[in-house]
Amino acid sequence: MSSSRVRKEVDEALYAFVDRQRPGLLGISEDLSPMLSALDVLLAGGKRLRPAFCYWGWRALGGADGPEIIAAAASLELLQASALIHDDVMDGSDTRRGQPSVHRRFEALHASEGWPGSAVPFGMGAAILLGDLTLAWSGEMFDTSGLPGEVLAPGRPLYDVMRTEVMCGQYLDMLEQARGTGDVESALRVVKYKSAKYTIERPLHLGAAMAGASAADLEALSDYGLPLGAAFQLRDDVLGVFGDPAETGKPAGDDLREGKRTVLIALAQERATPAQREVLRRRLGDPGLDLSGVEELRTILVETGALSGCESMIDEFAAQAHVALAAAPIAAEAVAALTDLTVAATARRV
Amino acid sequence: MSSSRVRKEVDEALYAFVDRQRPGLLGISEDLSPMLSALDVLLAGGKRLRPAFCYWGWRALGGADGPEIIAAAASLELLQASALIHDDVMDGSDTRRGQPSVHRRFEALHASEGWPGSAVPFGMGAAILLGDLTLAWSGEMFDTSGLPGEVLAPGRPLYDVMRTEVMCGQYLDMLEQARGTGDVESALRVVKYKSAKYTIERPLHLGAAMAGASAADLEALSDYGLPLGAAFQLRDDVLGVFGDPAETGKPAGDDLREGKRTVLIALAQERATPAQREVLRRRLGDPGLDLSGVEELRTILVETGALSGCESMIDEFAAQAHVALAAAPIAAEAVAALTDLTVAATARRV
Numbered sequence: 001m002s003s004s005r006v007r008k009e010v011d012e013a014l015y016a017f018v019d020r021q022r023p024g025l026l027g028i029s030e031d032l033s034p035m036l037s038a039l040d041v042l043l044a045g046g047k048r049l050r051p052a053f054c055y056w057g058w059r060a061l062g063g064a065d066g067p068e069i070i071a072a073a074a075s076l077e078l079l080q081a082s083a084l085i086h087d088d089v090m091d092g093s094d095t096r097r098g099q100p101s102v103h104r105r106f107e108a109l110h111a112s113e114g115w116p117g118s119a120v121p122f123g124m125g126a127a128i129l130l131g132d133l134t135l136a137w138s139g140e141m142f143d144t145s146g147l148p149g150e151v152l153a154p155g156r157p158l159y160d161v162m163r164t165e166v167m168c169g170q171y172l173d174m175l176e177q178a179r180g181t182g183d184v185e186s187a188l189r190v191v192k193y194k195s196a197k198y199t200i201e202r203p204l205h206l207g208a209a210m211a212g213a214s215a216a217d218l219e220a221l222s223d224y225g226l227p228l229g230a231a232f233q234l235r236d237d238v239l240g241v242f243g244d245p246a247e248t249g250k251p252a253g254d255d256l257r258e259g260k261r262t263v264l265i266a267l268a269q270e271r272a273t274p275a276q277r278e279v280l281r282r283r284l285g286d287p288g289l290d291l292s293g294v295e296e297l298r299t300i301l302v303e304t305g306a307l308s309g310c311e312s313m314i315d316e317f318a319a320q321a322h323v324a325l326a327a328a329p330i331a332a333e334a335v336a337a338l339t340d341l342t343v344a345a346t347a348r349r350v
Numbered sequence: 351m352s353s354s355r356v357r358k359e360v361d362e363a364l365y366a367f368v369d370r371q372r373p374g375l376l377g378i379s380e381d382l383s384p385m386l387s388a389l390d391v392l393l394a395g396g397k398r399l400r401p402a403f404c405y406w407g408w409r410a411l412g413g414a415d416g417p418e419i420i421a422a423a424a425s426l427e428l429l430q431a432s433a434l435i436h437d438d439v440m441d442g443s444d445t446r447r448g449q450p451s452v453h454r455r456f457e458a459l460h461a462s463e464g465w466p467g468s469a470v471p472f473g474m475g476a477a478i479l480l481g482d483l484t485l486a487w488s489g490e491m492f493d494t495s496g497l498p499g500e501v502l503a504p505g506r507p508l509y510d511v512m513r514t515e516v517m518c519g520q521y522l523d524m525l526e527q528a529r530g531t532g533d534v535e536s537a538l539r540v541v542k543y544k545s546a547k548y549t550i551e552r553p554l555h556l557g558a559a560m561a562g563a564s565a566a567d568l569e570a571l572s573d574y575g576l577p578l579g580a581a582f583q584l585r586d587d588v589l590g591v592f593g594d595p596a597e598t599g600k601p602a603g604d605d606l607r608e609g610k611r612t613v614l615i616a617l618a619q620e621r622a623t624p625a626q627r628e629v630l631r632r633r634l635g636d637p638g639l640d641l642s643g644v645e646e647l648r649t650i651l652v653e654t655g656a657l658s659g660c661e662s663m664i665d666e667f668a669a670q671a672h673v674a675l676a677a678a679p680i681a682a683e684a685v686a687a688l689t690d691l692t693v694a695a696t697a698r699r700v
Contacts, residue, residue, distance in 0.1 A: 156490075
């Protein structure tokens with residue numbers, strides 16, 4: 001099955017699951033309709049990377065194609081929706097996937113209905129609850145995918161560890177932002193747990209384990225998935241500063257305004273002159289940063305060599321991933337699909 | 351097994367589960383230690399009502415005693431921990447179970463470490479993440495309780511519907527607060543989904559379904575659980591206004607300061623004179639409400655007959671529950687334990 005075909009089937013499984021929930025929610029109350037609309041809008045975007053890696057982990061170990069593995073893999077997109085909704089609350093982000101973030105949508109609902117009191121806590125509360133609901137639904141969608149119990153059983157511990165790792169990774173990320181130290185090593189630790197394991201390694205493991213992978217198989221997939229995941233996150237960080245807003249779905253420079261402590265930023269801080277370091281200290285995380293401020297920070301990222309250093313790291317991680325993939329004892333069709341995904345996840349687009 | 355024995359075993363299962371997670375978290379980073387401490391403090395309190403109802407639902411249908419059902423039932427306490435942590439963020443509550451709420455704990459950590467920037471978003475973010483983690487762990491604890499797959503299978507749909515119902519109930523609750531209409535009927539709808547089903551009916555169903563309950567058995571348990579759950583929530587609402595802070599773990603009048611739209615308040619609003627209604631409008635939800643303001647509102651709740659009306663509703667719901675319990679086709683030992691729980695959950699304490 002081609003990558004685009006997997007994506008289409010994952011989409012269909014995802015929308016079918018949400019449609020099955022719809023009457024239950026509206027049966028409780030028609031007032032829950034805005035929760036469903038907010039989820040529909042969020043799920044319309046996204047690259048479905050985690051379901052793809054889960055699916056190809058399954059196929060890599062010889063699992064047969066079918067709607068059940070697609071549904072189990074698609075459940076990861078609900079986990080991701082939950083993480084994004086809560087992330088946007090924590091970061092105070094206005095947009096996600098080119099649309100208003102969930103908490104902003106509910107603030108707007110509060111305002112348009114003219115309810116008394118402040119719209120802000122209402123928006124935050126609704127987003128926390130929708131994130132909780134999608135987190136619960138991800139487990140439910142996995143359990144009800146139609147895969148038999150004995151197939152799901154070896155997947156469950158991986159689902160569990162993946163959720164724990166991503167939530168811990170998010171906390172460590174927030175801690176790095178709070179401390180503001182921002183060395184490259186700490187930033188790479190966040191990348192490992194928040195991104196590399198969660199986006200690539202664990203979804204691969206999940207699919208592979210359900211198809212009967214041995215410990216050695218899982219290790220071979222880690223050798224591929226962890227460097228690819230790191231490369232993917234570093235690419236995302238570069239796009240977050242230098243990318244086209246039409247592609248990222250976020251206004252230019254938003255990561256700089258949020259003061260995200262990425263590897264890219266850590267590299268710049270290590271290499272900055274005292275004058276550059278002072279600009280970084282003053283302007284990173286300034287919510288009022290305008291386009292000339294964004295440009296000033298971009299110049300520092302280029303002139304310190306942080307951007308080229310980050311690109312080198314991406315190239316090196318991607319090369320490691322390619323070598324590990326070539327060596328992995330997995331099905332040829334999966335190698336081809338994972339090679340495509342590797343290129344798509346790490347390609348230079350700036 | 352006695353109620354106090356169930357509670358003790360639930361406690362042990364809960365602490366053992368968290369202890370099994372500890373090395374994994376600290377293996378990711380020692381920096382995760384405050385997450386574990388915050389959870390330890392929260393789990394030290396609580397009445398373990400939901401595990402008790404799940405356990406007795408199982409026993410009611412003839413399920414055999416054992417550590418596996420205790421662990422499956424105890425997992426509901428992690429779901430409840432998640433709901434409380436997120437609830438406190440949404441309500442901006444300072445305390446929970448007589449201790450600082452989770453977000454306040456992490457604000458204090460930020461302050462004591464002298465990190466730059468604001469402590470408030472750090473506290474909120476950490477609490478959102480710990481709530482996510484405990485929500486994920488509740489499912490994991492249920493899955494790994496040791497009950498065989500074919501016993502867990504009929505429980506899963508009930509676990510799923512329970513989570514969806516409580517999250518939807520929370521949203522409807524927030525919506526009622528936002529609209530500020532507050533009629534008795536709307537307040538009772540919130541009670542049904544946020545409390546009656548979540549605290550009593552669904553935990554009973556969960557245990558019973560895993561022990562092989564028929565649809566008729568589940569219906570008989572609903573006839574008991576729904577009125578009991580409503581009575582329990584109305585009792586909680588009365589305690590929230592008139593209760594002893596030492597027992598509720600919250601400062602006196604906190605529910606009034608938060609402006610919670612309970613059935614008790616809705617009754618008062620329906621029966622208030624224009625002058626009383628004006629006081630309610632002005633003082634309910636006033637975060638700066640002092641003790642004389644609390645006393646003024648209490649007087650209105652007494653003088654309008656809202657308090658006695660609420661007590662009558664509690665009596666009536668409790669009586670319905672007792673009648674339904676006596677008629678339910680369930681094991682005698684479970685009837686005795688559920689009778690005790692009914693009394694404990696609804697008894698007059700003011």
